[in-house]
Amino acid sequence: MSVTAAKGFTASGIAAGIKENGNPDLALVVNNGPRLAAAGVFTSNRVKAAPVLWSEQVLKGGQVSAVVLNSGGANACTGPKGFQDTHATAEKAAAVLDLDAGEVAVASTGLIGVLLPMDKLLAGVETAAAQLGPHGGEKAAIAIKTTDTVHKTSVRAGDGWTVGGMAKGAGMLAPGLATMLVVLTTDADVDTGTLDSALRAATRTTFDRVDSDGCMSTNDTVLLLASGASEVTPDRAEFAEAVRAVCDDLGQQLIRDAEGASKDIKVEVVGAATEEDAVEVGRSIARNNLLKCAIHGEDPNWGRVLSAIGTTGAAFEPDQLNVAINGVWVCKNGGVGEDRELVDMRYREVHIVADLAAGAATATIWTNDLTADYVHENSAYSS
Amino acid sequence: MSVTAAKGFTASGIAAGIKENGNPDLALVVNNGPRLAAAGVFTSNRVKAAPVLWSEQVLKGGQVSAVVLNSGGANACTGPKGFQDTHATAEKAAAVLDLDAGEVAVASTGLIGVLLPMDKLLAGVETAAAQLGPHGGEKAAIAIKTTDTVHKTSVRAGDGWTVGGMAKGAGMLAPGLATMLVVLTTDADVDTGTLDSALRAATRTTFDRVDSDGCMSTNDTVLLLASGASEVTPDRAEFAEAVRAVCDDLGQQLIRDAEGASKDIKVEVVGAATEEDAVEVGRSIARNNLLKCAIHGEDPNWGRVLSAIGTTGAAFEPDQLNVAINGVWVCKNGGVGEDRELVDMRYREVHIVADLAAGAATATIWTNDLTADYVHENSAYSS
Incomplete structure (x- = not known):
């Protein structure tokens, strides 16, 4: 389903x-209209890859007719030549598809600091x-994988309209x-x-609260394109x-x-x-x-949770903190609570x-454990 | 040498x-005077262990006659009972040594959230x-080890006076x-x-810039005790x-x-x-x-350095950043520099x-690589 679940896209x-x-x-996504509306959210890293700098400019126009995405190279920290390469990529797509290059977004992922092989690209x-087609969404999702073991797609259907998408990402989630x-x-x-406000509200409580390893990328890009092909204007909230x-x-x-x-780990x-x-x-x-190591070892080490809370500036009293792990309140009032042996972490x-x-506000952050496999994946080769 | 290198201490x-x-x-350090001057620096974690809360109070008096240190339990997140235990420890040492309990500092290290076995302690x-003695410093340094593989001591001699010390710490360095x-x-x-200003100036650029794993302890304690036994008052700067x-x-x-x-890793x-x-x-x-994984894999992955710099609010322009790894400027002006193959990381x-x-200021932070062994040490058992 992916990016071609919605009508008007190939x-x-x-x-x-x-x-x-x-x-x-290499993936290509084309909006065949009638609308070309678009919104985008990009990395807040100050060291931004060339395609991020380019696409930010494209999005300022509010219209995107196509997106070129490549894995195999981030085109980050590649200087003026890297930016020229991104520009040339957009120009090429525009020429082939008879579009305006200023409406072609580009996204790249892979190793930082290496120029892309532009002849091949x-x-x-x-x-x-x-090869563009109305069922090409799966292939596009597969082409943007890096260390991803599976490709990621999702779809939600409204009353006569659809939102779908694809994602890649496996490390440096932050x-x-x-x-x-x-x-x-x-x-x-x-x-x-409407697109912009929906996208910003959505990313604030979803992608932005996925924090696998605390590392922030130079290339993060989330785009939302609308074709208007359903001819239905949904309720804004819906x-x-x-x-x-x-x-x-x-x-x-x-x-x-x-x-x-x-x-x-759901925190x-x-x-x-x-x-x-x-x-x-x-x-x-x-x-x-x-803590991430402890969770890997299936150790309900709530002391490390308190230690982490203690480094923040949030409002709380240390002797009023409570922590539950998998439903067992192992820490009550800043001290020992229910028996940690009761925690099932299998x-x-x-x-x-x-x-x-200290109040009624809540938030959920998703993360992962820290494992020897993570170390291996990120030390055995450049990525 | 350790804490008994200086005269006046057992x-x-x-x-x-x-x-x-x-x-x-269990380690005991006693200042036999004639002076009992002392300064202390403690964790900035808001979740502080009982001995930290106690010793902070002791240090306010500016005099410390003895320090009781234990490994095998942090006495952190142990509530009012934990604080009573620390108090009882100071009282016991005071009674045995004929001191004022208000001048006995206590420090603990080990697992959080467990009460100490007070009968044994x-x-x-x-x-x-x-067993107190003028050569007991080494044994004291050994008794405070947790996951340390070696005990740590150091001494500097001035003109007729000496500064010496011991340390423990192997994880949660931050x-x-x-x-x-x-x-x-x-x-x-x-x-x-004089002690206080010397200690604060010293820790600011030494211990405080040792950041092994970014995790901040509930128990950090650094004490500096002066006996005056040399009868020499050194130059302040010296x-x-x-x-x-x-x-x-x-x-x-x-x-x-x-x-x-x-x-x-020296950053x-x-x-x-x-x-x-x-x-x-x-x-x-x-x-x-x-980056810490890349260094473990002996991969001079400067892109991860730039990516980390980009998350800060420091003054810089991305296209003016330079990075050297082991003497090779692998990144120049935000892009590819010298050949990364030249970097020797053996x-x-x-x-x-x-x-x-962006200016002339400098700072050095010390850290370590991230390894499967770190994961193992911190997941295989509670610590």
Whole structure:
């Protein structure tokens, strides 16, 4: 289903030879209209890849007719030549598809600091354009994989309209978006303002709260394109909820496929004075390497949760903190609570609840355990 | 040498049975004067262990006559009972040694959330008092080890006076001090104000810039005690430098013995607009799990350095950043620099220089690589 679930879109995914192993590495998504409305959210890393700098400019126009995505190289920290390469990619797609290059977004993922093999990439754009089709969404989702073990797609259907999308991302998942490339499409007949507010609201509580390893990418890109092909203009709230649901689903898929992980950890902060406090505390817990190791070892080490909470500026009193792990309140009032032997940690999902006892605000951050496999995946070769 | 290198101090280290494996776990350090001047620096974690809360109060008086230290239990997150236990420990030492309990500092390290076996600990204080001696510093240093593979001591001699000390710490090394217990002693005849300013200046650029795994302890304690027994009052700057040198040496020993580490990484930030910027950037690089994995794999992955710099608020322009790894400027002006194949990473020490090209301030943060052994040490059992 992916990006071609919604009417008005065609897509393709091919092997252009950017990856040395011959796997698919180039995807093309085209909006055939009648609308070309688009919204985008990008990495908040100040070191931004060339395609991010380019696509940010494209999105300012509010119209996107096509997106070229490649894996096999991030085109980040590649200087003026890297930016020229991104520009040339957009120009090539525009020429082949008879579009305006200023409406062609580009996204890249892979190793930082290496120039892309432009001969292969530009030839690949021609090939991908020739293979565009209304069922090409799956192939596009496969072509953007890097260390992903599975491709990720999601769809939500409204009353006569649809929101669908694809995502890649497995490591470097972090704040201000994770290392992810995401393209969402809809055939709802909505304007850029509606798209933008729906996308920003959705990413704030989904992708932005997926924090696998605390590392922020140079290339994160989330695009939402609307074709208007359904000729239906949904209720704004209903549309926003569909976008949120697709983002949430894709975010969960990212966590479940995170590099080397053996546990998916839901860190739910409750009783916070403000949502900001809840997010700060959730991130601090989610990024604590010692806790992530303990969870890997199926050790309900609530002391490491308290230690992580204690590093934040959130409103709380240390002797009022409560922590539950998989439903057992192992810490009550800042001290020993129920018997930690009661905690069953055999399953992949681990649920930590941190109660700050300081208010009514909540937030949930998703993370993974820290494993020897994570170390291996990120030390055995450059990525 | 350790805490008994300076005149006027006796110490001991014994196995009180707090650790189930029978290893030494209780240390006693006594200042026999004539002075009892003292300064202390404690964890900035808001979740503070009982002994930290107690010792902070003791230090407010500016006099410390003895320090009781135990491994085998952190006495953190143990509520009012935990605080009573710390109090009882100080009272016991005071009774046995004929001191004022309000001048007895206590420090603990080990698992969070477990009450100490007070019968064993109090009996141990009696045994330790009976074994106090002017050469007991080594045994004291051994008794405070947890996952440390070696005990850590250091000494600097001035003109007629000495500064010496001991430290423990191997994981949870982080900001606002690492998980460390450190006791420094001197026979210099200096007042509390001199001790305090020397200690704060020293820890700010030594222990506080040792950041092995980004996790902040509930128990960090660094004490500096002066006996005045040398009857020499050193030049303030000379004394401060000796304290700094001992702290620096102990900090280096902590990094070299960090849990599971195979590389010691010196992150030197230069060209920063301010020292604060340099420290922020240094910490961001030092905490980047992906980079720490790459270093483990002897991969000079400078893209991960730039990615870490980009998450900070420091003054810099992305296209002016330079990065050297082991002397090779692999990144110049935000892009590809010298050939990364030239970087020799076979040795334990790795030196990363990040040049922000924004000023003249510098800072150095020490960290370690992220290894499967770290994961194992922190997941295989509770600690």
